[in-house]
Amino acid sequence: MRIWVFAEEIDGAPTSLALEMLTKARSLGDDIAAFLVGAGSAETLGTLGAYGATTVYHLDPGDALPSAGAAAALAELADNENPDLVMFGLQPTDRDVAGRLAGRMGIPVLSNAIDIVMTADSILIINEILGGATLIETTFVGSGPHLVVVRPKSFAAEPGAGGDPNVITATVPETGHSGSAMVVERHAEVSTGPRLEDAEIIVAGGRGMGSQEQFAGVEELAGLLSAAVGASRAVVDSGWVPYSLQVGQTGKTVKPNVYIALGISGAMQHLVGMKDSGTIIAVNKDEEAPIFGVADLGIIGDVHKVLPKLIEALKTR
């Protein structure tokens, strides 16, 4: 079974989702390669090797938006090398490349996968639909390559025993106008504390926090617990905190040991991003808020009363 994993390099390292996918790929197949988009540092290549990629196809897009070029290069490679399965992650660049590749090759892609199972004669993709309420198993019809987009945190990332991979520079066919989008500026939004994706504890706030000033209470509690700060879509749309802190379908999927939701009602698109957390604690004044459906402890009350007492009590411990 030949499996390829799409990997984007961000800040000199592969995304954590790429490593999760490589770990899963090792359990499914015996011929694993990564398709890397980025500068291709020695550390990144070494990490991809350690997680199981024996070959890395490398594309350095420079200042071009990589999606069209990466899809064209992948399509040409796939034609020659015939991978059975190509895995992408549910994150921006992966989605762009997966969609363009499917359009280019005229083959389907199954999105939102939470598991992949090999059977005697096919590949079963298990997806969550309807906000995670229903699981659906789908198989591909016909021969590969089959494309799948995997939800973050579906698989634990564990390094294997692999050494440095064989690196092959990918050639990009002419993409014309499709490939003409350029990145003219890059901005990193600085946040303190642990990264959302890696945090053991997350304190997240929603519209119920009231205002940007009052959202500081979320940040203070996160500081006391060495937690990462998260936010609902309403909060990032209002500009109280950067988009990179958004938890949910359009933001990040997280799976911390403890998730504290303050003033978050729990719209479907938020729940799919956090419902698999270990212990969920929610504070909301609306007894009917959907967040209480997944919370291990739901406090029905005013977050502006509960939170200051909680902060005070933690400070005196």
Place this chain on the structure above:
Amino acid sequence: MKIAVCVKQIPDPATPYELDPESHFVVRPEDQVLDDTDRYGVEMGLQLAEATEGEVVLVSMGPAGSLQGIRQALAMGADKAVVISDEALRGSGALVTARVLAAAIEREGVDLVIAGTESTDGYAGVVPQMMSELLGMPALTFARRVEHDDGTIRIERQTSTGYDVVEATLPALVTVTSGAVEPRYPTFKGIMAAKQKPVDQPSCADLGVEGIGAAGSGQTIASVRPAPERAAGAKVQDEGEAHLEIIKLLDQAKAI
């Protein structure tokens, strides 16, 4: 400039969704609503069209029903709609959807295509990118800000660590996030005008698209089952001491 905005009618998210027991497809009532995430694309299209004396064409695939959701977008100010509601499309996957929408857009001949990042009911999240490839356009995705200046489109593209400024010349496709613009509410005049606006309903044959429906989608559903439900825990009314319950649980979870 002529702008196509992709929109989708979905069952009202406030009501529980049902799957047809045999086909496993979502049951779609006669009256569907405009997907809330599409209102941002419609607003963006209207703003860009207003600035360039252009026009906005809505493009949608799926059972037309009463067209209630399409009328909602027309009421915001879009000029007309193309709705592909062909019975033969039942069970189509993302790629067939992209092929149909791309064919309708190509027939219209537009400078800019705008779509949301994913639909609320299906959320595959790859249809716009597929369309961009089929249309031979650059895809400027996950935009939280969009500017147009004399044939050049420039967006702030949300990334996992911040944002990038991305630029391309038209024609191009843009996907917008919900923070990009503040959608307008339809006026009474807009609602009345929407009833008279043209809604073209071509068949797939009219668009020259073949290999559609479940059979053309290259995938088959093997089984459907409810996800294991997470048992809801204790609910406590705050009487002034609820924070102690939180501390107890944080202790148990070894978080403090």
